[in-house]
Amino acid sequence: MSTPAQFNPQAFIELALSRGVLKFGEFTLKSGRVSPYFFNAGLLNDGEALSLLAQGYADKLTQCKNVEVIFGPAYKGIPFVAATAVALSQTHGVSVPWGFNRKEAKDHGEGGVLVGASVEGKKVWIIDDVITAGTAIREVVTILKNAGATIAGVLVALDREEKGQGDLSAIQEVQKELEIPVHALITMSDLMVYLDAKGDQDALAKMQAYRKKYGV
Template sequence: MLNHEEILSIFKKTGAMLTGHFVLTSGRHSDRYFQCARVLEYPRYCELLCRELVRKWGDGELAGVETVIGPALGGILVSYEVARVLGARSLFTERENGIMTLRRGFTLSPGERVLVVEDVITTGGSVREVIAVAREAGAQVAGVAVLVDRSNGNANLDVPLRALLTIPVVTYSPEECPLCREGIPAVKPGSRHLSGAGGTPKG
């Protein structure tokens, strides 16, 4: 089993968690930036972290889970590895015309017990959409498992939530940002200055 510091170390050395001064898509500033795709580049870490994530659940809580499902793109690899640990199948949802849905011939059956997964949640919006997709098919949602929870308890999910890491969101308006006052240059995620870390910040 890995402790909190060991898990953080994996995120840091793979570039999945950076510290510094970042401008988020909201325009607010933060001293941390998460891009879980960077840790999921490494199959050995993906497997290790997903096994630890499953251990967060108590005896019997995931009993009978037949399917693990997560939103594309962030939840695809997490779904696959968690499903492998549980001996379940792995699905992912996608947006079609802005609506979260099952595509590619994927189906869920009435009464099927599923676990919803994601790499990082802040508002929990995508996860709620996946839960809705599962329930519309008549499936039973056992809970939600995420690698990093930055929701500050505000994800408003009506099912059990377990996270490998719980990292509070600390953001500032540009006018109130202490990092700006210190004269630390701000970097927008996706910049070449992030050692190749691209994409959208999960913060």
């Protein structure tokens, strides 16, 4: 089997569009904002798509410090972190322990909410699809810290680059509050570069207007 090519943001955007993961149009978000695009990583639901995402995560993690354990928040983060562990091993020759959490604690067997590699005394990178409000990330950070882990950083697929509660983006808020790095594979800026290259001026204009109103 050939070694996968290095992650390419534009190729990932193309694949996301072809799978319906990324859509341009008009979408009302939980925040009430009307967004000109929508991203649902849950639709990366075949081998090719998940492999490309995992390759991106793996490539990025090799550039990060303190990668002792990788962790996927339930539920979307579970296949992401498993596939990333495989990509790290097959492509980069690095075997990294991985784990995830349950939504509800198990009261039999091994019990608890954590599954997989032990995080106690380890530096852990959290892998997820997107940080919208930061609530889910804060919850999993609390779970990991209670288990004795040190949070090394967070890696997401998309940075929407828009304001959260205040003038900072949700990602910037998490970085500031938790004092950890947060990296993304693609950003809103990448989407705009893609639209410009494709000559889709209508969609680009809507993105620019949205960014002017909510961007950071």
